[in-house]
Amino acid sequence: MITEYYVVRCSNLSCGKFSYCKAIQKTKMCPYCERRINLSKVEKIAVETNSQARKLVQEFNKKLGELKEPSWYKEVKEKQTR
Numbered sequence: 001m002i003t004e005y006y007v008v009r010c011s012n013l014s015c016g017k018f019s020y021c022k023a024i025q026k027t028k029m030c031p032y033c034e035r036r037i038n039l040s041k042v043e044k045i046a047v048e049t050n051s052q053a054r055k056l057v058q059e060f061n062k063k064l065g066e067l068k069e070p071s072w073y074k075e076v077k078e079k080q081t082r
Contacts, residue, residue: 003046005053007060011037018060020053 003023010017015033023046028037047053 002048005047005050006039006044007047007053007056008037008039008042008044009060010035011042016064018057018064020047020050020057 005020006023007018007020008028010019010030010033012030012033012035015030015035017030017032019028019031021028021039026039028039029035030037045056047056
């Protein structure tokens with residue numbers, strides 16, 4: 001299995017949402033709380049394709065409860081409605 005992507009959980013206790021990134025990255029910015037995640041210090045799930053990673057992230061975040069949109073998505077959405 002060739003690891004192309006990692007599924008990671010935000011280390012911010014008030015966030016804790018899941019996201020995914022390429023395996024070659026050293027850090028990842030959480031799309032929900034904008035905290036930088038150091039990938040060498042968190043648990044990772046290795047997957048082969050981005051579609052697998054996206055499905056896992058959706059399932060995990062759905063199980064967490066309320067599925068929140070990233071803050072940047074809300075700003076873009078507000079600009080489009082104006």
